[in-house]
Amino acid sequence: MSSPEPINKDQAMLIVGSPVSPYVRKILALLHLKGLDYELDPITPFYGNDEFSKLSPLRRIPVLIDGDLVVNDSTVIAEYLDEAYPDVPALPKGARERAQARWIEEYADSRLGDLCVWGLFFPKVVAPHVFKRPPDETAIAKVTDTDLPVALDWLEERAPTVGFLFGDTVSVADLAVACPLRNAAIAGWTPDPARWPKSAAWLGRIAAQPCYARTIGFEPAILATRAEGRRAALEAVGVKVAEQSFGTDAPRASIMLR
Structure with missing residues (x-):
């Protein structure tokens, strides 16, 4: 398998996952730190549909989608972003x-x-x-x-x-x-x-x-807003919300993250 080309900085990537997840928050803060554009599908794993299961076989968030590249696990995503965009490093040098x-x-x-x-x-x-x-x-x-x-x-x-x-x-x-x-x-x-x-x-x-403080500003859109209004609430605080979603209207109680 050939290595993927680095992300085009002018093209927004998609992050799947609610911003109150610590693992999603980590990636969003890293994207802010590096000045990278993204769109967000703010679902929780409990509301993921069958297509989400295909993207994330362990039904965990975040998932990064960049064209035909799908990356799971926040650590792997962070390392990918750091290798693709080394100008603002997120890991020390030595x-x-x-x-x-x-x-x-x-x-x-x-x-x-x-x-x-x-x-x-x-x-x-x-x-x-x-x-x-x-x-x-x-x-x-x-x-x-x-x-x-x-x-x-x-x-x-x-x-x-x-x-x-x-x-x-x-x-x-x-x-x-x-x-x-x-x-x-x-x-x-x-x-x-x-x-x-x-x-x-x-x-x-x-x-x-600033890269981290911005994520705190996203919290009311999730924690203080009813489910049907969260996407609009996120847009109101400056988040680019994806038009299509991998979410469902009801939770799947039998699905856990571990």
Whole structure:
């Protein structure tokens, strides 16, 4: 198979996935950082149709579509974009630092994603509204009282005192950490600055970056808007929403992401 040509910067690519997903948010922030144009199909996997299953056999988001190129998994998408558009790098230069960045991204995607999305955001925000399922408060308390503090203790040891993980510019590793913790914040949990001062300050610096701050502006269009009005609400805040969608009108309760 021949390697795909780099994306034409004048041609918008399509990102499939809701912008409140930490993995979609990471890619959108990266696109903003690199100044790349895109269209968005803001579906959740629970509302994906059969064509979505063909694009994403694991029914996960985001999916990047560029012409006849389909790329799954946020890490793979990020690496593709960084290789295709190296002018604004999202990974550090050296092999050692790049390995560190990839590991931190993996830790954020897997461990923080598991805790913040499946441990908090899904049971407190998604399940009650989509599946009418009450949250398990005992399980949630374990996440907030034990599991997330352990994860934040690990991050606190590695959090930069100034700037970002790999210097003065934000990297995909910084974004990967901030994105699931934003879902935890939406669900009502944020790191205590008294216990995790370096992490709290670092997350504040990431949140202030225009590439990331713009994604926060998308949240009301999803979280405070009824499903039928979300696409218009996203357009109202400057998102180019795709004309066609891989979504359905009703959720598929039997489909999970893992």
